[in-house]
Amino acid sequence: xxxxxxxxxxxxxxxxxxxxxxxxxxxxxxxxSGIRFGSQYGISTSFVIAPKPLDVGVKRSKExxxxxxxxxxxxxxxxxxxxxxALVGPDGVVKALTKLLDVxxxxxxxxxxxxxxxxxxxxxxxxGVDAYLILDMSDGVNSGDxxxxx
Numbered sequence: 001x002x003x004x005x006x007x008x009x010x011x012x013x014x015x016x017x018x019x020x021x022x023x024x025x026x027x028x029x030x031x032x033s034g035i036r037f038g039s040q041y042g043i044s045t046s047f048v049i050a051p052k053p054l055d056v057g058v059k060r061s062k063e064x065x066x067x068x069x070x071x072x073x074x075x076x077x078x079x080x081x082x083x084x085x086a087l088v089g090p091d092g093v094v095k096a097l098t099k100l101l102d103v104x105x106x107x108x109x110x111x112x113x114x115x116x117x118x119x120x121x122x123x124x125x126x127x128g129v130d131a132y133l134i135l136d137m138s139d140g141v142n143s144g145d146x147x148x149x150x
């Protein structure tokens with residue numbers, strides 16, 4: 001073993017780190033950010049709600065006033081009420097960090113207002129489930145964005 005053998009090991013270590021970084025960037029489902037999220041939700045539409053106190057209660061009405069509801073399908077993992085999430089744009093850039101105020105499964109038979117007023121269910125949605133997510137935001141959500149659990 002020569003005096004300068006450690007230089008060759010440093011080069012091998014750098015190559016291994018570069019290969020690992022390239023693999024991470026390649027497997028990232030959200031694009032250019034290089035961040036990999038286990039739980040993802042694809043947004044198809046969004047709208048702002050202003051529920052009435054008689055429908056959902058005074059406390060809940062104040063909490064949900066002018067918040068954004070997104071519709072779509074869970075693409076991976078699961079989401080629960082209170083989860084910390086990131087809003088990721090189609091280009092892979094994280095647009096905002098927020099939390100889920102509520103998760104309501106879309107049963108296909110009732111509209112959103114009926115499901116919100118009923119306030120029933122497990123407050124979670126898993127892989128392949130259509131659901132409404134109420135985000136603690138008032139704007140900045142577009143169709144095609146992804147909600148990803150942190």
